[in-house]
Amino acid sequence: MLKQIDRDLIELLAKKIAFLREANLKGINVEETSDMSQLLEQMGVPEFVWKNITLNCVAASQSYNQSTLPVKPKRITIIGGSGKMGRFFTLVFQEAGHQVSILEHQDWHKAPELIGKAELVLVCVNIEHTLTVVEKAAPYLTPSTILAEITSFKTTIVPKLLELHSGPVVSLHPMFGPGVTSFLSQNVIVCGGRQLEACQWILDLIERQGGQLTFCSIAEHDRMMAVVQGMRHFAVFGLGVFLAQEKVNLERSLEFASPLYRLQLDMIGRLFATDGSLSLKMMLSLFERRQFIGRLGATYHHLAQLVAEQDKIALEQEFETTRHFFREQVDRAVEETDYIINSLGVLLADGKSEIDQSQKDSNNNNTRQAA
Amino acid sequence: MLKQIDRDLIELLAKKIAFLREANLKGINVEETSDMSQLLEQMGVPEFVWKNITLNCVAASQSYNQSTLPVKPKRITIIGGSGKMGRFFTLVFQEAGHQVSILEHQDWHKAPELIGKAELVLVCVNIEHTLTVVEKAAPYLTPSTILAEITSFKTTIVPKLLELHSGPVVSLHPMFGPGVTSFLSQNVIVCGGRQLEACQWILDLIERQGGQLTFCSIAEHDRMMAVVQGMRHFAVFGLGVFLAQEKVNLERSLEFASPLYRLQLDMIGRLFATDGSLSLKMMLSLFERRQFIGRLGATYHHLAQLVAEQDKIALEQEFETTRHFFREQVDRAVEETDYIINSLGVLLADGKSEIDQSQKDSNNNNTRQAA
Numbered sequence: 001m002l003k004q005i006d007r008d009l010i011e012l013l014a015k016k017i018a019f020l021r022e023a024n025l026k027g028i029n030v031e032e033t034s035d036m037s038q039l040l041e042q043m044g045v046p047e048f049v050w051k052n053i054t055l056n057c058v059a060a061s062q063s064y065n066q067s068t069l070p071v072k073p074k075r076i077t078i079i080g081g082s083g084k085m086g087r088f089f090t091l092v093f094q095e096a097g098h099q100v101s102i103l104e105h106q107d108w109h110k111a112p113e114l115i116g117k118a119e120l121v122l123v124c125v126n127i128e129h130t131l132t133v134v135e136k137a138a139p140y141l142t143p144s145t146i147l148a149e150i151t152s153f154k155t156t157i158v159p160k161l162l163e164l165h166s167g168p169v170v171s172l173h174p175m176f177g178p179g180v181t182s183f184l185s186q187n188v189i190v191c192g193g194r195q196l197e198a199c200q201w202i203l204d205l206i207e208r209q210g211g212q213l214t215f216c217s218i219a220e221h222d223r224m225m226a227v228v229q230g231m232r233h234f235a236v237f238g239l240g241v242f243l244a245q246e247k248v249n250l251e252r253s254l255e256f257a258s259p260l261y262r263l264q265l266d267m268i269g270r271l272f273a274t275d276g277s278l279s280l281k282m283m284l285s286l287f288e289r290r291q292f293i294g295r296l297g298a299t300y301h302h303l304a305q306l307v308a309e310q311d312k313i314a315l316e317q318e319f320e321t322t323r324h325f326f327r328e329q330v331d332r333a334v335e336e337t338d339y340i341i342n343s344l345g346v347l348l349a350d351g352k353s354e355i356d357q358s359q360k361d362s363n364n365n366n367t368r369q370a371a
Numbered sequence: 372m373l374k375q376i377d378r379d380l381i382e383l384l385a386k387k388i389a390f391l392r393e394a395n396l397k398g399i400n401v402e403e404t405s406d407m408s409q410l411l412e413q414m415g416v417p418e419f420v421w422k423n424i425t426l427n428c429v430a431a432s433q434s435y436n437q438s439t440l441p442v443k444p445k446r447i448t449i450i451g452g453s454g455k456m457g458r459f460f461t462l463v464f465q466e467a468g469h470q471v472s473i474l475e476h477q478d479w480h481k482a483p484e485l486i487g488k489a490e491l492v493l494v495c496v497n498i499e500h501t502l503t504v505v506e507k508a509a510p511y512l513t514p515s516t517i518l519a520e521i522t523s524f525k526t527t528i529v530p531k532l533l534e535l536h537s538g539p540v541v542s543l544h545p546m547f548g549p550g551v552t553s554f555l556s557q558n559v560i561v562c563g564g565r566q567l568e569a570c571q572w573i574l575d576l577i578e579r580q581g582g583q584l585t586f587c588s589i590a591e592h593d594r595m596m597a598v599v600q601g602m603r604h605f606a607v608f609g610l611g612v613f614l615a616q617e618k619v620n621l622e623r624s625l626e627f628a629s630p631l632y633r634l635q636l637d638m639i640g641r642l643f644a645t646d647g648s649l650s651l652k653m654m655l656s657l658f659e660r661r662q663f664i665g666r667l668g669a670t671y672h673h674l675a676q677l678v679a680e681q682d683k684i685a686l687e688q689e690f691e692t693t694r695h696f697f698r699e700q701v702d703r704a705v706e707e708t709d710y711i712i713n714s715l716g717v718l719l720a721d722g723k724s725e726i727d728q729s730q731k732d733s734n735n736n737n738t739r740q741a742a
Contacts, residue, residue, distance in 0.1 A: 001390065002387070002390055002401065005383055005386050005387050005390065006387070006407060007410065008383055009380070009383045009384070009387065009424070010407065010410055010411060010414055010416055010421065011414060012376055012379055012380050012383065013380070013414075013416045013420060013421075013424075014414035014415055014416050015376050016373070016376050016377070016380065017415065017416060017420075018415070019372065019373055019376065030373065036377060036381065039378065039381055040381060043381055043382065043384075043385035044385055044388065044389070045381055045384045045385050045388060045431065046431045046434065046553075047552075048427070048430075048431075048552065049384060049388075049427045049428065049430075049431050050381065050384075052423060052424075052427050053380070053384075053423075053424060053427070054721075055717050055718060055720075055721050056419070056420045056423050056424070056717055057420065058720060058721045059419075059420075059716070059717040059720035059721065060416065060417045060419075060420050062720050063417065063720070175627060175628060175629040175630075175632075176629055176630060176712070177629075179705070179708070179709040179712060179713075180630075180712060180713070180716070181418075181419065181713065182417075182716075184716045184717070184720050185715070185716040185717075185718075185719035185720045186630070186716065187626060187627060187628055187629070189627060210716075210720055212626070214626040214627060216627075221627075224623070224624055224627040225627070227614075227617075227619050227624055227627075227632075228624060228627050228628055228629060228632045229629075229632075231610070231613070232629075232631065232632050232635055234674070234675070234678065235606065235609075235610055235635070237674065237689075237690070237693075238606075238667075238670060238671045238674050239602070239606055239667075240693045240696075240697060241670055241674060241689050241692075241693050242602070242666070242667050242670045242671075243598070243693075243696070244692060244693040244696035244697070245666075245670060246598075246663075246666070248598050250697070250699075250700055251699070252595070253595055253598055253599060255558060255583070255585040256546060256558060256560060256585060256587075256592075256595040256596070256598075256599050257546060257558055257599055258546040258547055258548075258558070258599060258600075258603075259547060259551075259557070260603065260638060260641075261546075261598075261599045261600075261603050262707075263634065263638075263707075263708075263711065264603055264606070264638075265700065265704070266703070266704040266707045266708050266711075267631060267634075267635075267704070267708060268697065268700075268704070269697050269700035269701050269703065269704025269705070269708075270631075270701075270704045270705055270708045272690075272693055272694045272697040272700075272701065273701040273704065273705050276687065276690035276691070276694065279690070280683065280686055280687065280690065283678050283686075284678060284681055284683060284686070290678050290679050290681060291679065292617075293675050293678045293679065294675050294676070294678065294679035295613070295616075295617070296609075296610075296613050296671075296675060297671050297672045297673075297674065297675020297676065297678070297679075298672070298675065299609060299612055299613045299616060300609045300613075300667075300668050300671035300672065300675075301668045301669070301671065301672035301675075302668075303605070303608065303609050303612060303668065304605070304664050304665050304667060304668020304669065304671075304672075305665070305668065307605065307654050307655060307661050307664045307665065307668070308661050308662065308664070308665035308668075310655055310661060312651065312655060315651055315654075315655070316647065316651065318608075318612050319608070319643075319647035319650070319651065320647070321612075321615060322608075322611045322612050322614075322615040322643055323643045323647065325611075325614070325615035326611060326615070326621070326639065326640050326643040328621075328622070329621055329636065329639075329640035329643075330640050330641075330643065330644040332637070332640065333636070333637040333638070333639070333640025333641045333644065334550070334640070334641055334644050336633075336634075336637045336715070336718065337550070337634075337637045337638060337640075337641045338550040339714075339715075339718050340634065340637070340711055340714065340715060340718075341547070341550060341551060342550075342551070342552065343710075343711065343714040344556070344707070344710075344711060345430070345551070345553075345555045345556040345557065345581075346426050346427055346430040346555070346556075347426060347556075347707065347710050347711075348556035349426075349429060349430035349433050349434070349555050349556045349581055350425075350426050350429045350430065
C-alpha cells in the first residue's frame with residue numbers, strides 16, 4: 001500500500017522535475033502555482049510540506065541540468081582521489097560523463113600514463129602535501145594539461161603552481177567540505193591561474209551543476225578567508241572551550257534549546273569532530289589573520305566587561321551602531337533562519353527515537369520531583 | 372500540465388500522510404521503504420528530494436495527530452493576543468477546537484466577561500508588562516481558572532503569579548519565537564506552578580502537536596538560560612559588533628561563504644533585526660548571568676592571545692580537552708549540520724534571483740580584471 005503510493009509519488013516527482021528542467025532550458029519562468037493553499041487545506045497537507053517539495057524540485061531541476069547537455073569526455077586524473085574531497089570530485093566528473101583515474105601515493109609508477117595522458121590533473125591531497133605532490137607530478141605534465149588544485153591557502157600555493165607548470169593552471173577553493181553531495185548553491189572561488197580559457201569547461205561544469213563561481217585575487221581571497229574561516233572557527237572554538245570549562249550539561253541543555261542554540265551547539269560539535277589541525281591552521285596561518293583574531297578577542301573582552309559592569313548605555317550604543325551596519329542583511333537573515341529553523345524541526349520530528357524519549361522522560365521525572 | 376501534476380502530487384501526499392498518521396496511532400512502526408534508490412535513479416529523481424519528502428511526511432503525520440482526537444472545547448482568553456506569540460497561541464488553540472478570546476489594553480472593560488468566564492487565561496504581553504497585567508487581571512480570576520504565562524525570566528514572575536492567584540498556575544517558556552509555525556519538535560519548558568494536574572490538557576495539547584515538554588525548577592531554568600540565551604546572544608552580538616568595527620563587506624563575503632559561515636551571518640543578521648532590548652536583557656539580567664558572560668569574554672580574550680602569540684601547543688591542548696568534552700555530541704552534530712547545509716543549498720537554489728546573479732556577475736567582472 002505505502003509502497004505503491006511511494007512509487008506513484010516518485011513518478012510524479014520525475015515528471016515535475018523534468019517539466020521544470022525543460023522550462024529552465026527554454027528560459028521560461030514557471031510561475032509558482034500559488035493557489036494550492038485551498039486544495040492543501042482540504043486534503044490535510046500542511047503548507048510546509050508543499051513548500052519544501054516545491055523548493056526541492058526546483059533545486060533538482062537545476063542541479064541536473066548538465067545531463068541534457070552533450071559532453072565531450074575528458075581524461076582526468078585526480079591525485080588523492082580516494083580522500084573525501086577526491087571522492088566528491090571523482091563522482092562529479094564521472095556523472096558529467098568524463099573518464100576519471102585516481103593516483104594514490106602507491107601509484108607513482110603509473111605517473112607517465114596517468115599524468116602524461118591526462119587533460120586535467122586535479123590535486124586533492126591534504127594541503128601539507130600539495131606542493132610536494134605537484135613537484136613530483138610536474139615532470140610528467142604536457143604543456144596542454146590543465147593543472148588544478150583546491151587548497152584553502154593560496155599565497156603559498158598559486159605562485160608555486162605557475163612556476164612548476166607552464167601550461168593552463170586553475171586554483172580553486174570549494175567553500176564546502178565532506179557532507180555536501182553536489183555543487184548545488186555552493187560557492188567555489190577561482191583564485192588566479194593561467195590560460196583560464198582552456199579551463200572553461202571545468203568552470204562550466206561547476207556552474208551547470210548549480211555551483212556559484214567567484215573570481216578574485218590572492219589578496220582578496222586571503223582577506224575574505226580571515227572572516228569566513230578564521231573568524232568563524234575562532235568564534236566556534238571559543239564557545240566549545242568555554243562550555244567545557246563551565247562543564248555545562250550539554251545533553252540536558254538540548255532539552256532547553258531554542259532551535260538557534262541547538263544549531264550553535266551542532267556547529268561546535270562539528271568543529272570538534274575533526275582532529276583540530278585544520279581548524280588551528282585556519283586560525284594560526286598568516287600574520288594578518290592572527291592579528292584579526294586578536295582584535296576579535298579584544299572586542300569580546302571589551303563587551304564582556306561592559307556586561308559585567310552592567311553598562312547598559314554603552315551596550316545599547318554598540319547595538320545600534322551594529323544594527324545600522326547590518327540593516328541590509330536583515331531581511332535575508334530572517335527569511336533564511338526561519339526556513340532553517342523549520343527544516344530542523346522537520347528533521348527532529350523524524351529523529352526523536354524511542355531511546356531519546358525514554359532518556360528524557362527519566363530526566364523529567366527526576367526534576368519533576370525536585371521542582 | 373504542471374497544475375495537474377501538482378494536484379496529483381498533493382493527493383498522493385495526503386494519502387501518504389494519512390497512512391503514516393494511522394500507523395502512528397496504532398503504534399505500528401513503518402519501516403523506511405528503503406529500496407527506492409533504484410527507482411529514483413531510473414526516474415532521475417535525486418535522493419535528497421525523496422529523503423526530504425519522507426521526512427516532511429513523517430513530520431506532517433506527527434504534527435497533525437491531534438485532529439483525530441476528541442476535544443472538549445475550552446474557553447480561553449489570551450491577554451496580548453494580537454502580539455506575535457499571542458497570535459501563535461491563538462492559532463494553535465483554535466486549531467485544536469478551543470474557543471479563544473483576545474484581550475488587548477483597550478479591552479479591560481470586558482475583563483469581567485473575558486477573564487471571569489475563561490477556563491484559561493494566558494498572558495502573552497511583553498515581559499515588562501507581565502506582572503502589571505497579572506495584577507490587573509487577578510481580581511476577575513475564579514479559583515478554578517488556570518493562569519498561564521510565557522516569559523523567559525522565571526525568578527521574578529513565578530512567585531508573584533502564585534501570590535496573585537490561588538488557583539491553578541502554569542509557567543511556560545516556549546523556546547522559540549516568531550517564525551516557528553507549529554510546536555513540532557520545539558522545546559517548551561514547564562517551570563513551576565500549582566495544581567499542574569488541572570493544566571494537563573494544555574501540556575497534552577502541546578505534546579500532541581509535536582512539542583517537547585521539559586519540567587524544571589526555577590534555579591535550573593535560570594542556569595540553563597544563561598547558556599541557551601545569555602551565551603548565545605553574547606557570542607552572536609560580539610561577532611556582529613566586530614564585523615561592523617572591521618567594516619567587512621558583508622555582501623561580498625557571502626560570495627566567499629561556506630554554508631556554515633552563511634548560517635553564522637544569518638544568525639547575526641537575525642539578532643540585529645530586533646531593537647536590542649530583549650537581547651540586552653538576556654545578557655544583563657541576573658548577576659550570575661553577567662558573571663557567566665564575563666568569564667566567556669575572558670576565555671575568548673585568553674584564546675585570542677594564544678593565537679596572536681602563535682602558541683600552537685597551548686591551543687592544541689585546549690582543542691583536545693574540548694574535543695574530549697564534546698565526544699558524545701559529535702555524531703548528532705555532524706548529522707544535523709549535514710542536513711542543514713543541504714537544506715540551505717536547496718533554499719538558495721530557488722532563491723538565486725536574476726538580481727542577485729547580475730549583481731554577482733558585475734562584481735566578478737570587476738575582480739576578474741583585477742585578479
